[in-house]
Amino acid sequence: xxxxxxxxxxxxxxxxxxxxxxxxxxxxxxxxxxxxxxxxxxxxxxxxxxxxxxxxxxxxxxxxxxxxxxxxxxxxxxxxxxxxxxxxxxxxxxxxxxxxxxxxxxxxxxxxxxxxxxxxxxxxxxxxxxxxxxxxxxxxxxxxxxxxxxxxxxxxxxxxxxxxxxxxxxxxxxxxxxxxxxxxxxxxxxxxxxxxxxxxxxxxxxxxxxxxxxxxxxxxxxxxxxxxxxxxxxxxxxxxxxxxxxxxxxxxxxxxxxxxxxxxxxxxxxxxxxxxxxxxxxxxxxxxxxxxxxxxxxxxxxxxxxxxxxxxxxxxxxxxxxxxxxxxxxxxxxxxxxxxxxxxxxxxxxxxxxxxxxxxxxxxxxxxxxxxxxxxxxxxxxxxxxxxxxxxxxxxxxxxxxxxxxxxxxxxxxxxxxxxxxxxxxxxxxxxxxxxxxxxxxxxxxxxxxxxxxxxxxxxxxxxxxxxxxxxxxxx
Amino acid sequence: xxxxxxxxxxxxxxxxxxxxxxxxxxxxxxxxxxxxxxxxxxxxxxxxxxxxxxxxxxxxxxxxxxxxxxxxxxxxxxxxxxxxxxxxxxxxxxxxxxxxxxxxxxxxxxxxxxxxxxxxxxxxxxxxxxxxxxxxxxxxxxxxxxxxxxxxxxxxxxxxxxxxxxxxxxxxxxxxxxxxxxxxxxxxxxxxxxxxxxxxxxxxxxxxxxxxxxxxxxxxxxxxxxxxxxxxxxxxxxxxxxxxxxxxxxxxxxxxxxxxxxxxxxxxxxxxxxxxxxxxxxxxxxxxxxxxxxxxxxxxxxxxxxxxxxxxxxxxxxxxxxxxxxxxxxxxxxxxxxxxxxxxxxxxxxxxxxxxxxxxxxxxxxxxxxxxxxxxxxxxxxxxxxxxxxxxxxxxxxxxxxxxxxxxxxxxxxxxxxxxxxxxxxxxxxxxxxxxxxxxxxxxxxxxxxxxxxxxxxxxxxxxxxxxxxxxxxxx
Numbered sequence: 028x029x030x031x032x033x034x035x036x037x038x039x040x041x042x043x044x045x046x047x048x049x050x051x052x053x054x055x056x057x058x059x060x061x062x063x064x065x066x067x068x069x070x071x072x073x074x075x076x077x078x079x080x081x082x083x084x085x086x087x088x089x090x091x092x093x094x095x096x097x098x099x100x101x102x103x104x105x106x107x108x109x110x111x112x113x114x115x116x117x118x119x120x121x122x123x124x125x126x127x128x129x130x131x132x133x134x135x136x137x138x139x140x141x142x143x144x145x146x147x148x149x150x151x152x153x154x155x156x157x158x159x160x161x162x163x164x165x166x167x168x169x170x171x172x173x174x175x176x177x178x179x180x181x182x183x184x185x186x187x188x189x190x191x192x193x194x195x196x197x198x199x200x201x202x203x204x205x206x207x208x209x210x211x212x213x214x215x216x217x218x219x220x221x222x223x224x225x226x227x228x229x230x231x232x233x234x235x236x237x238x239x240x241x242x243x244x245x246x247x248x249x250x251x252x253x254x255x256x257x258x259x260x261x262x263x264x265x266x267x268x269x270x271x272x273x274x275x276x277x278x279x280x281x282x283x284x285x286x287x288x289x290x291x292x293x294x295x296x297x298x299x300x301x302x303x304x305x306x307x308x309x310x311x312x313x314x315x316x317x318x319x320x321x322x323x324x325x326x327x328x329x330x331x332x333x334x335x336x337x338x339x340x341x342x343x344x345x346x347x348x349x350x351x352x353x354x355x356x357x358x359x360x361x362x363x364x365x366x367x368x369x370x371x372x373x374x375x376x377x378x379x380x381x382x383x384x385x386x387x388x389x390x391x392x393x394x395x396x397x398x399x400x401x402x403x404x405x406x407x408x409x410x411x412x413x414x415x416x417x418x419x420x421x422x423x424x425x426x427x428x429x430x431x432x433x434x435x436x437x438x439x440x441x442x443x444x445x446x447x448x449x450x451x452x453x454x455x456x457x458x459x460x461x462x463x464x465x466x467x468x469x470x471x472x473x474x475x476x477x478x479x480x481x482x483x484x485x486x487x488x489x490x491x492x493x494x495x496x497x498x499x500x501x502x503x
Numbered sequence: 504x505x506x507x508x509x510x511x512x513x514x515x516x517x518x519x520x521x522x523x524x525x526x527x528x529x530x531x532x533x534x535x536x537x538x539x540x541x542x543x544x545x546x547x548x549x550x551x552x553x554x555x556x557x558x559x560x561x562x563x564x565x566x567x568x569x570x571x572x573x574x575x576x577x578x579x580x581x582x583x584x585x586x587x588x589x590x591x592x593x594x595x596x597x598x599x600x601x602x603x604x605x606x607x608x609x610x611x612x613x614x615x616x617x618x619x620x621x622x623x624x625x626x627x628x629x630x631x632x633x634x635x636x637x638x639x640x641x642x643x644x645x646x647x648x649x650x651x652x653x654x655x656x657x658x659x660x661x662x663x664x665x666x667x668x669x670x671x672x673x674x675x676x677x678x679x680x681x682x683x684x685x686x687x688x689x690x691x692x693x694x695x696x697x698x699x700x701x702x703x704x705x706x707x708x709x710x711x712x713x714x715x716x717x718x719x720x721x722x723x724x725x726x727x728x729x730x731x732x733x734x735x736x737x738x739x740x741x742x743x744x745x746x747x748x749x750x751x752x753x754x755x756x757x758x759x760x761x762x763x764x765x766x767x768x769x770x771x772x773x774x775x776x777x778x779x780x781x782x783x784x785x786x787x788x789x790x791x792x793x794x795x796x797x798x799x800x801x802x803x804x805x806x807x808x809x810x811x812x813x814x815x816x817x818x819x820x821x822x823x824x825x826x827x828x829x830x831x832x833x834x835x836x837x838x839x840x841x842x843x844x845x846x847x848x849x850x851x852x853x854x855x856x857x858x859x860x861x862x863x864x865x866x867x868x869x870x871x872x873x874x875x876x877x878x879x880x881x882x883x884x885x886x887x888x889x890x891x892x893x894x895x896x897x898x899x900x901x902x903x904x905x906x907x908x909x910x911x912x913x914x915x916x917x918x919x920x921x922x923x924x925x926x927x928x929x930x931x932x933x934x935x936x937x938x939x940x941x942x943x944x945x946x947x948x949x950x951x952x953x954x955x956x957x958x959x960x961x962x963x964x965x966x967x968x969x970x971x972x973x974x975x976x977x978x979x
Contacts, residue, residue: 064573072569097540117602125647126593171601
């Protein structure tokens with residue numbers, strides 16, 4: 028038997044090393060020969076499938092339809108909206124040849140699909156009857172960043188969904204951007220058990236080409252803030268260059284109002300970083316593909332009897348999609364470590380004595396709490412324990428987030444907070460220049476500004492009046 | 504109201520024009536600014552989602568796990584297996600620049616993922632305990648063909664699944680290649696209602712780098728044969744250059760045996776081409792996202808009453824995922840045409856007189872048969888009619904396929920058959936040279952050779968002894 032590979036560093040002592048070890052040892056990801064492009068192994072791709080299924084149901088129920096647009100975007104299309112291309116051009120991967128032939132026009136691998144989708148939208152939308160048009164696609168995108176890649180959190184290719192919707196009025200567009208942000212909040216808080224700060228991005232940090240961007244943000248255990256998902260109000264910034272017009276009910280031609288919104292496999296990294304511990308990853312029960320693992324304790328004499336009962340148990344508990352670990356060439360201890368490393372929410376141990384006493388041992392992954400449960404109570408106990416684990420993970424993360432936010436009334440206070448691995452909450456003017464100055468002096472950028480709140484008094488960082496209540500932090 | 508856009512050509516008079524019209528007018532696909540790369544609109548993407556869900560369940564139940572490998576493959580990796588790269592290199596799209604920077608090594612957009620996956624497999628596989636390893640991914644691939652693009656059937660980017668599996672023995676590998684072919688046959692025959700010819704590809708037509716390729720093939724209404732899906736036995740052709748070795752139970756190092764297998768969005772085109780008619784597409788009930796459409800017949804006086812009943816009906820029949828077409832600015836006739844064009848299997852009409860008589864009008868899309876059905880019998884009648892439609896579509900297609908196969912005992916006979924839009928069944932030697940000669944003289948290539956059959960006597964086309972019973976046809 029090979030040596031078992033546990034986690035060799037503490038999460039709170041060396042977060043990056045801990046994170047990389049956990050991701051690799053829980054067999055989630057592997058590196059490929061292309062720097063920054065990672066392989067999603069079954070253990071992580073199955074998490075993505077769960078997240079897709081959860082979110083896809085939500086948006087379909089709300090009337091959104093799925094589509095698929097081409098991967099490759101002609102250079103002329105990509106550059107049609109000037110702020111948009113300025114934001115993306117340094118990171119675009121360009122196809123210049125096919126076979127031995129040089130292309131007459133370069134093709135970009137989609138860094139995001141506004142431009143290719145809106146070129147089609149301009150053909151499809153004619154009348155108010157065609158609106159709202161609400162399409163989404165699940166695909167991969169490529170953005171050739173040069174910062175160090177971090178599994179899930181910063182990769183050159185990632186998987187995501189991008190919703191692209193069109194409305195007749197600004198009001199409908201605004202309403203949807205907020206609704207989608209609620210969907211993202213629900214996804215993070217209910218499925219991933221990760222609490223989020225909701226708000227509006229600053230002028231400086233909004234999406235390239237948007238009127239405004241809404242986001243959900245949170246904090247990682249290393250004190251770095253991170254954006255979870257975004258919902259953009261694009262205004263008429265794309266409908267004008269792309270000529271997306273419709274005849275309204277009065278037969279008047281109008282430019283449409285547009286939104287785009289997305290979340291990506293980065294969200295998995297956030298979840299794993301937030302909940303993991305010294306033993307490995309910890310999966311919130313709702314996203315865990317297997318909610319429980321059953322480990323029969325095998326001794327030569329009683330093996331057959333125990334296996335019979337544990338197999339039966341696996342059948343009875345089918346709805347929890349159990350792993351029944353009946354391997355005979357691994358010890359029980361090895362198995363415990365393996366499934367802890369891989370984050371299975373509940374472990375059920377079952378030996379010959381347990382069978383005699385008609386109970387099992389139930390172990391929670393989040394608290395390590397161990398208890399005996401009567402066979403007859405088991406289904407009920409598992410069900411309530413899974414709910415408990417889901418809630419407990421969220422509550423712990425919420426406490427950490429709450430404790431990580433401090434108020435700052437000056438640049439030096441903010442600097443102290445972020446050096447202390449915290450997020451600063453400030454009254455702020457919102458200007459691009461002021462944000463540049465803050466970044467230079469503290470290393471922090473704005474995360475987002477709270478909805479329905481107005482900054483009080485002067486800006487914490489400059490002479491202007493404050494307009495927003497804003498979170499600042501060092502971030503990914 | 505705009506003029507309604509029906510199909511203006513007959514399927515049996517001008518198939519290609521009919522096909523293009525049907526695909527565009529049923530709102531399945533749109534062209535994009537990149538030639539050969541098409542947009543999957545909701546009406547076609549939803550079909551792909553149904554096919555994915557059907558096949559994904561099947562392979563997961565069989566133990567296959569989903570993964571995701573990078574889109575981009577370094578040139579050095581892609582060229583590692585010589586026959587493989589020879590087959591694909593003329594069609595590869597190359598990324599040479601990112602932002603303004605020239606890459607030191609070109610990156611290929613995956614035309615298929617053997618090379619990038621097997622580079623990882625060589626790291627992951629160490630022992631017989633790691634086998635079998637059976638992974639699959641759903642993704643898009645790019646092959647820059649220069650023939651005229653045809654929606655679904657021939658596009659430069661398409662969506663597919665690619666399964667890549669590894670075994671300790673040749674026998675297991677062979678067994679799986681046949682099992683997967685059965686899965687594909689089931690997919691086509693049971694979901695798409697399209698009958699298939701199963702068999703082995705010839706030396707000349709097998710996959711670049713495979714020991715052998717199995718396929719399912721069928722015929723389109725224009726007499727062109729088409730490949731539906733393939734299952735390849737790769738032997739040790741990749742495990743040797745990629746160094747995929749394992750220690751067997753006797754601690755001896757061995758090269759692994761590998762398979763790859765795939766089907767793509769082309770399959771949707773086959774289904775649509777086979778079943779469609781002068782009125783539009785015809786969806787087999789099992790794949791139709793909406794099995795029925797309910798059209799209330801609205802007159803000013805009785806409108807409210809009729810809408811109330813039809814709404815109630817839509818609720819009762821929820822399991823058939825009905826479209827309830829209550830639009831008031833379109834006539835009933837317009838709606839009938841629209842849903843016929845879009846292939847909804849069953850239409851339910853409901854007017855004030857029907858309500859009085861406690862029945863509805865039920866219309867089958869496949870036969871246009873119209874009948875009155877008592878409200879109380881409706882659920883049962885819909886259920887059995889859907890089964891009938893599914894079977895009827897398959898039977899019609901099977902009859903067409905059977906009638907399209909003729910036996911040939913000479914090159915000139917084969918030529919006559921293929922010019923008559925048929926497939927030729929022949930006793931054949933199987934050699935690459937002989938196939939080249941046949942192709943030159945008849946325009947036909949081999950589709951596949953029947954399993955468990957041996958050719959009788961001399962080859963139909965040359966002096967050698969025949970070995971196979973083989974299908975030949977002009978093909979896509």
